[in-house]
Amino acid sequence: MIRRNRRPDWRRIKTLRSYTIEEAANALHVHRNAVRYWIKKCALPVLIDRRPHLIHGAELVAFLRHRRKARRRKCEPGQFFCLKCREPQTPAAAMVDYQAISASRGALVGICPVCETLMRRFVSRVHLDAVARESGLQVTHRQESLTDTAMPAPDCHLDIED
16 A cells, blocks of 8 residues: 655656656655646646656656745744644744753744644744844743752641651
8 A cells, every 4th residue: 555645755756757647646655636636737747649648757846846835934033833724823922932942952932823722933042032032022931840940949838747
């Protein structure tokens, strides 16, 4: 059984070879109806004068690269990419938390205003202030818990008398 991909990888196609619809579908791990759809609706050029229809590898690569490039969306300063909405979004109320991952790296975490899921943007601690300033976000640091401190405070209210 062939595993089907959501995004066909253009690097699987040889540019100097011609493919039939079935060969192109097998090389890209997509269904042959997807390739037929590209030919019919998306203007994928084919050699129509003979059967089976042949697709030149270089044209297929150019079509797939253009298709992927057209779908890309660049995030503006202050936006995070929401994986659920599949769109760049500005965090709700422009509030962002910084969560340290290591001593030199962390993640800015905000909430998507549309679907209310968490969005993350990884950033170096050195560049944190510059990113916050250019994007106009208010960055709050997470409060340390007792396990994060070097000297945890004793619990005074748990005095046990014998």
